Amino acid sequence: ALLVLMWAGTGHTSLPDIINKCCPQRYSLTDDFQCLERGHEWYYMNFSYGFPNCDFLLVSVNESDVVSCIDNSFERDSIVGLKCKADPFRFQAPEVHYVRKCCTIDRSYDAVQQSCFGERIAESRPPKEFFNVLMSGYKGIVDIRVGAPDCAKGYVLVDHLVHFNNVRREESESIVFQQYGDNPKIFNPDEVCMDFTERHEILVIRACQPAEIVCRPHGTLTCIWKCCADGKAFVSNESLDCVPSDRPMETPKYFNMTSKGPIEYEATNPGFFYKGPCSDKFVLRPEEQSADVHHIGIDGLLYMSTVPVGVSDFCVEDVYNVEESLDGVKVFKCFVDYDADSRAVMEVYGYGMTVSVMFLFLTFIVYSCLPSLRNLHGKTLMCYIVSLLCAYISHALLIYNWSPTEIWMCKAIGFFDNFAFLAAFFWLNVISFDIWWNFGAIRPRKSQGNDKKRLVAYNLFAWGTAACLTMIAIISQVTEWFPESMRADMGINYCWYEKSTYAFYIFFLMPTSTSQACNLVFFALTAHHCAKVRNELQRMAHTNADESRFKADKKKFIMNMKLFLVMGVSWVLENISYWDLNNDYNIFFWTDLVNSLQGLFIFAIF
Structure with a gap:
């Protein structure tokens, strides 16, 4: 779920003054009582942290259950807690509202460069402006997870720019939005992330959608693979490992492949598949090898003079601080994989x-x-x-x-x-x-x-x-x-x-x-x-x-x-x-x- 919590302590259950979170912020609780980093941050209540000093057991937690500490489960998408047999400090668990924010708390999304390093939000904790858009009137904890969703196989991450008046959050935590007179689109909370853009009245909704529907030739979107995950690139290492990057990736150039040759197409933001499509690949160097000359078609395929048809076994990535000849967006071709x-x-x-x-x-x-x-x-x-x-x-x-x-x-x-x-x-x-x-x-x-x-x-x-x-x-x-x-x-x-x-x-x-x-x-x-x-x-x-x-x-x-x-x-x-x-x-x-x-x-x- 997303965005603000103004909690009023009315109703049949009063909210406690302090919530004891089992693990520190951005960490979640495992089934064997360890705290591992998972990216969740909790807001809008007062928190203390740590395991209770007692003989405890792990339990699943619903609203109003009495526990000694609560946290996200590392293994499952649920809330768990530690419950003591006898503990003077116990509290009733509040409602937890789940939200996925595309960028870190102090950043907004740059819709042009498809990057999380746009304008810095002045007031970073808590991001009231962001949450007030969708969650006004809710009470309890806001559980924020930062980062784009991991799309399932066959799904592509697509950016939708929507006025905040056309977005709502259901009680089921589903996200519903409507744009340009289309029918409303409904997504589960794990299928989307949301954030402000450089235009504050416009939200970006980055959603996982079926590639066969939204991508060319059946859809209108150019869809390509990005070699690394969102927010990562090939930086300062000759082995080309994916590491966190704070440099926005330039939009690749696309071409309409006609019988008369490739014609450059007006740049558009593509839909991205991430972390693929292969582990074994090599960089194309068209400035050094004539056989590496290539064009990315608007159909999302790679066209080369040495290959008679377009192929999809490639990815693009931002590369810098590796070597002088490797800087900017580069195309990486996969070595042939086998079934x-x-x-x-x-x-x-x-x-x-x-x-x-x-x-x-x-x-x-x-x-x-x-x-x-x-x-x-x-x-x-x-x-x-x-x-x-x-x-x-x-x-x-x-x-x-x-x-x-x-x-x-x-x-x-x-x-x-x-x-x-x-x-x-x-x-x-x-x-x-x-x-x-x-x-x-x-x-x-x-x-x-x-x-x-x-x-x-x-x-x-x-x-x-x-x-x-x-x-x-x-x-x-x-x-x-x-x-x-x-x-x-x-x-x-x-x-x-x-x-x-x-x-x-x-x-x-x-x-x-x-x-x-x-x-x-x-x-x-x-x-x-x-x-x-x-x-x-x-x-x-x-x-x-x-x-x-x-x-x-x-x-x-x-x-x-x-x-x-x-x-x-x-x-x-x-x-x-x-x-x-x-x-x-x-x-x-x-x-x-x-x-x-x-x-x-x-x-x-x-």
């Missing part, structure tokens, strides 16, 4: 990658410490492990919600991820080729010098090809040499290729698919040769045939297991999951799990 099923798959993928990282590291340590394993095959496997380690670590960081706040960091980790995964694929090619070269045909015995030359060639092929493809992808993003449909657009929605272009297919999927096809060819050739050698051994084994057959079968089994693992079967499964257009999360789960645990399989076999 519940997809997020569950990603979490399992992240856990599997963590396990793989540990076992890949152990495998690398074993091969580094044992000289007998540091042959040509062992060194190629160590290079493969290094590339896969880098790819898994960077990928796992993103899956575990490590989201860079700067877009250049997002792009850098995306291109690094691309390079590391490509290098891993090409090292699989090297290993597959090397196994086929050694076992797929009869070769003369190699010298150590030849091994060194081949290792150099293998490094040039694997690291060099991955680096060249990644560099071409970077060039496609930072230059105009490629058509828009072929640009990488890394970091637009997430730290990976933008799905609206063909860059992912050109710079990642085609090279990796070609690599896998080559691996399968090497696998088939080597398996055929193994079978041929086994048959020859069987024909030649005139004595002790069983032992010879066992050795040949054992060697074939071990070789096939190695080939099955290292020649990219798990990556074939990964591509199957990528091409699952029906989003069958059962397929996603198992293919991603097998792929993410590759490090464990490598450790077990090698």
Whole structure:
């Protein structure tokens, strides 16, 4: 409820001279007898503070109940009290009228800047002028809670400017107002806050209303997200945490998006959603990055040259005292979020990658410490492990919600991820080729010098090809040499290729698919040769045939297991999951799990 109390002590119950409030002002009483800050302030009676010195119990309080102290419940929207079994200081609880004031007691609301730092009210305690508007004639306590209401999901906070003669408070504490000949609007007390504006005869009523009714396209209001809560901003911290701010936020510019281009629309006060829509976001810097150029449409959507349609996953916020290039109202774009099923798959993928990282590291340590394993095959496997380690670590960081706040960091980790995964694929090619070269045909015995030359060639092929493809992808993003449909657009929605272009297919999927096809060819050739050698051994084994057959079968089994693992079967499964257009999360789960645990399989076999 809102506004004044002139209490006259008439009626069947006289009001006490002093009310004992259990907790200090702005604090409320918890069920376990603690005082925690909640923002309630009580007015229009004389108060003392503190718990009674007795054996007490917590009770719900109604008007005229006899208690030793009363207060707001921290857990519920109700009045509670402490009642002693025997206490000389007890009183009858008065009526408590609930009111939500938008701004602090000593401030009015600036309706133009939508800020609580407008004109300071001269007489701050109690704010008689404010309360006399709506609550003249009431008696008891006025319970003031400062701040805008927390709107439920799907509701937006809308400012209504109303002459105080057109506002009334019902006995039920509901707020009723009417403006411009419309039908009266009725709100529960927790759905609105009220305050004076710079025009003293005009009240602001900030009310939670359904977005689908008041916001465009069905309504007339432009509705956007504010990153922080009302009265908070990104101030003096590089981590961009929301902290209290005393600087009004400028009204963002809006544009009518027409076929001829964006046309600036006359500035209007928007309806705000608060504290969202995401926790992981990055700031757009159109003055530094052409891909960040954007316009906020009057429909509340964000339009960018790199995104074919307007999107709603962004928020605006006032930023200052962070860095020189960040000052004023900035737009923050969300990293892509996932639905519940997809997020569950990603979490399992992240856990599997963590396990793989540990076992890949152990495998690398074993091969580094044992000289007998540091042959040509062992060194190629160590290079493969290094590339896969880098790819898994960077990928796992993103899956575990490590989201860079700067877009250049997002792009850098995306291109690094691309390079590391490509290098891993090409090292699989090297290993597959090397196994086929050694076992797929009869070769003369190699010298150590030849091994060194081949290792150099293998490094040039694997690291060099991955680096060249990644560099071409970077060039496609930072230059105009490629058509828009072929640009990488890394970091637009997430730290990976933008799905609206063909860059992912050109710079990642085609090279990796070609690599896998080559691996399968090497696998088939080597398996055929193994079978041929086994048959020859069987024909030649005139004595002790069983032992010879066992050795040949054992060697074939071990070789096939190695080939099955290292020649990219798990990556074939990964591509199957990528091409699952029906989003069958059962397929996603198992293919991603097998792929993410590759490090464990490598450790077990090698």
